[in-house]
Amino acid sequence: MGVEDAFFVRKQEEAGVTLNAVQKQAVLRTNGALLLLASPGSGKTTTIIMRIGYLIEVKGVSPARVKAITFSRASANDMKERFKRFFPGYPDDCVAFSTIHSMAYEIMRDYFRKRRTAYRLIEGDIALGEVEGGEPNKLPLHKKLILRELYYRMAGSPITDDQLDELTTYISYIKNKLIPPQQWSQVKCDVPEAERILHEYETFKRTGSDKLLVDYDDMLVIGNEAMERDRELLTSYQRRYDYVLTDESQDTSLVQHAIIEKLVRAHGNLCVVADDDQSIYGWRAAEPQYLLDFKRYYPFAAILKMTQNYRSSRNIVDIANRFIKRNENRYDKTMFTANRPDKPIVLKSLSDYRFQAKYIAEKIAGIEQLREVAVLYRNNASSISLMNVFDRIGIPFYMKDGDNRFFSHWVVEDVLNFMRMAYTDKRVELFESIHTKCIGYVTKQQIAKVKELANNESVFDNLLRYAEPQEYQKKLLTEAKEAFRRLKGMPPLQAIRDIRGRLGYEKALEKLCERLGFRKEYLIGIVNTLEEIAEGLDTLEQFAARLKDLEASMRESKRNRNGNAVTLSTLHSAKGLEFERVYMVDLIEGILPSNDDAKKFESGDIASMEEAVRLFYVGMTRAKSHLELLTYRMRDGGQTKESRFVTHVRSLQSGPRPAPSGSKETGATDGDARKPPDASGAKRVKKVKAKADKEELNSEERLLLTRIRETGSAHHLKFGQGEVVHLDEKTIHIRFEAGVKKLLVTTCLKMGLLTPV
Incomplete structure (x- = not known):
């Protein structure tokens, strides 16, 4: 028995670790660059740890000479724990497991120490709320507080939490993409004055303190620049490690890739573990294209594909594997499993959005192992309705990335202020907070006049008597006073409907969206969620108390992290997790994919759109045995459209199953990747169409065509539903509302544009 075989046998006996052929190849191929493409559930962390152990125990590499980099503290800690479990004889921290940010910080710190540059971190909990020197004109030294103040100075109004999130994402994107200042204006951001604020922010960091101010993104940029400018520093880090591994590399940004490139330049011993099909952080500047161009950066690299899924049933693996192939810009690989078939994927279409949370609650109410259940959604806003129903019927839940800001959102505060006005219309400061969003069109000058009175009378009476209202205002103010009076005795649900209708709040929100660029669907969605929370409550006091209870429940749900509770999570945060039962919700056009994607x-x-496909794929592959996709036909009184991704899954599941691609993993290497499209925009779509035109229909597509022929009607993603008036081998003529369209049959079916009705 060879040394390598002895190592694998020993670890099987000691730790119960068994590797397949490709996993063993990944462990043994230690020299040079290696791109290890790891499909969901393929055992990548086990393979990484075994590779590190092999370097130490068989190749004789000192543990301190191995650097393992990941992109979250949780992943770094998981790798540490796994190494300790597999190789218990080694001291803690003998292998350098770290995040890319902690490594960049170390490089930056050494660089500044050499240059005698004083610096101060301004992110995290550091310096929160402090004011440098206590001087009145000094900004507080924390990133978000600095940005808040800069926005206020330039826009003349406070920044909302949503705008602050978008602004920080914009800044982070620019830093991670290494975009120069002259190109900042080309990066889209809906926050007013975003580019100007960024310029001011960068200036303030250099001049607003006696120290250079540094945020988390700066650590990456400065770390990269330090390795470029200081050859001695670069050499010292290159000599420190002989082998470097990076995990979750599909989430790596351009500046992070640049740091790693410099680190391994001397020896080239780099193992990159990634899955281009799970790259879902483009908005955070992740660079999946870097993986597709891997051989451009490392010409002699090997490419291995770990595609055996150990997690999910064959039904889920087969459909997910075929679903992800709708993307063009990817490595050509086929995920498979030796697991047995289980239940088909459940596709559930509800009549209305309101029934979604109740439906899930009923489905899982009798399940004992709730820790094996997850409900996944694209937007955090979806979690509030779920939490409201679960809390009411006593289903314990863990909200993985709960956002308490819903309860402090200005829309929620507005609605509560309307309700407070129902109890007393004498508080002018209360009316001042909502007067621009209420009928009456009261001006700031009129409010100022009433504030001067301080006579403890009705705000509306004072406005009518002393504020010199216009004729049209008199009637509106009288109506508003009466509407507020009636609110007090209403059930909360009816009160909210009166606030948004009779008192003019919804129209005011629409105008705000037009003027300031807020997303109307998001703001109206908050009001709709408040209606759901109000359902069944009798008084406004109960409604206010219910909001406080839910906020407390969200905070307390963190304690259920390791308990027997349902996991509520965004699709982004669910990556890396697995559950027996997974419910994916809100699967309609406009959410997944979003309107912007479309x-x-x-x-x-x-x-x-390809990233949205990958996000859907990530959700599907979290499930072990039960996967349910939920859509609905109505929301907030309007019709919705089933997500095109659900439609695609339905066609895959109802069509004939393809012959198995094989239950053996070959791990093909070196140049076996599908060449990604090298064009962009319209040229890229044109290339896809040209390819589709030349191909013949496969069995699934032929079945779809047969069904279209039988039903005489079809649905097109762009033109909607129509009647087939002519169909031959090459073309199909369909009468839509916009008129008769002549379409290429093969192209439409290959691109997933056409489905039977």
Whole structure:
């Protein structure tokens, strides 16, 4: 028995670790660059740890000479614990497991120490709320507080939490993409004055303190620049490690890739573990294209594909594998499993959005192992309705990335202020907070006049008597006074409907969206969620108490992290997790994919649509045995459209299953990747169409065509539903509302644009 075989046998006996053929190849191929493409559930962390152990125990490499980099503290800690379990004889921290940010910080610190540069971190809990020197004109030395103050100075109004999130994402994106200042204006951001604020922010960091101010993104940029400028520093880090591994590399940004490139330049011993099909952080500047171009950066690299899924049933693996192939810009790989078939994927279409949370609650109410259940959604806003129902019927839950800001959102505060006005209309400061969002069109000058009175009378009476209202205002103010009076005795649900209708709040929100660029669907969605919370309550006091209870429940749910509770999570935060039962919700057009995804796709830019496909795929592959996809036909009184991704899964599941691609993993290497499209925008879509035109229909597509022929009607993603008036081998003529369209049959079916009705 060879040394390598003895190592694998020993670890099987000691730790119960058994590797397949490709996993063993990944362990043994230690020299040079290696791209290890790891499909969901393929055992990548086990393979990484075994590779590190092999370097130490068989190749004789000192543990301190191995650097393992990941992109979250949780992943770094998981790798540490796994190494300790597999190789218990080694001291703690003998292998350098770290995040990319902690490594960049170390490089930056050494660089500044050499240059005698004083610096101060301004992110995290550091310096929160402090004011440098206590001087009145000094900004507080924390990133978010600095940005808040800069926005206020430039825009003349406070920044909302949503705008602050978008602004920080914009800044982070620019830093991680290494975009120079002259190109900042080309990066889209809906926050007013975003580019100008960024310029001011960068200036303040250099001049606003006696120390250079540094945020988390700066650590990466400065770390990269330090390795470029200081050859001695670069050499010292290159000599420190002989082998470097990076995990979750599909989430790596350009500046992070640049740091790692410099680190391994001397020896080239780099193992990159990634899955281009799970790259879902483009908005955070992740660079999946870097993986597709891996051989450009490392010409002699090997590429291995770990595609055996050990997690999910064969039903889920087969459908997910075929679903992800709708993307063009990816490595050509086929996920498979030796697991037995189980239940088909459940596709549930509800009549209305309101029934979604109740439906899930009923389905899982009798399940004992709730820790094996997850409900996944694209947007955090979806969690509030779920939490409200679960809390009411006593289903314990853990909210993985709960956002308490819903309860402090200005829309929620507005609605509560309307309700407070129902109890007393004498508080002018209360009315001042909502007067621009209420009928009456009261001006700031009129409010100022009433504030001067301080006579403890009705705000509306004072406005009518002393504020010199216009004729049209008199009637509106009288109506508003009466409407507020009636609110007090109403059930909360009816009160909210009166606030948004009779008192003019919804129209005011629409105007705000037009003027300031807020997303109307998001703000109206908050009001709709408040209606759901109000359902069944009798008084406004009960409604206010219910909001406080839910906020407390969200905070307390963190304690259920390791308990027997349902996990509520965004699809982004669910990556890396697995559950027996997974419910994916809100699967409608406009959410997944988003309206923005669809608009870009229609204009020829397929990148964001492909990321939406990957996000859906990540959700599907979290499930071990039960996967349920939920959609609905109505929301907030309007019709919705089933997500095109659900439609695709339905066609895959109802069509004939393809012959198994094989239950053996070959791990093909070196140049076996599908060449990604090298064009962008419309050229890229044109290339996809040209390819589709030349191909023949496969069995699934032929079945779809047969069904279209039988039903005589079809649905097109862009034109909607229509009647087939002519069909031959090459073309199909369909009468839509916009008129008769002549379409290419093969192209439409290959691109998933056409489905039977």
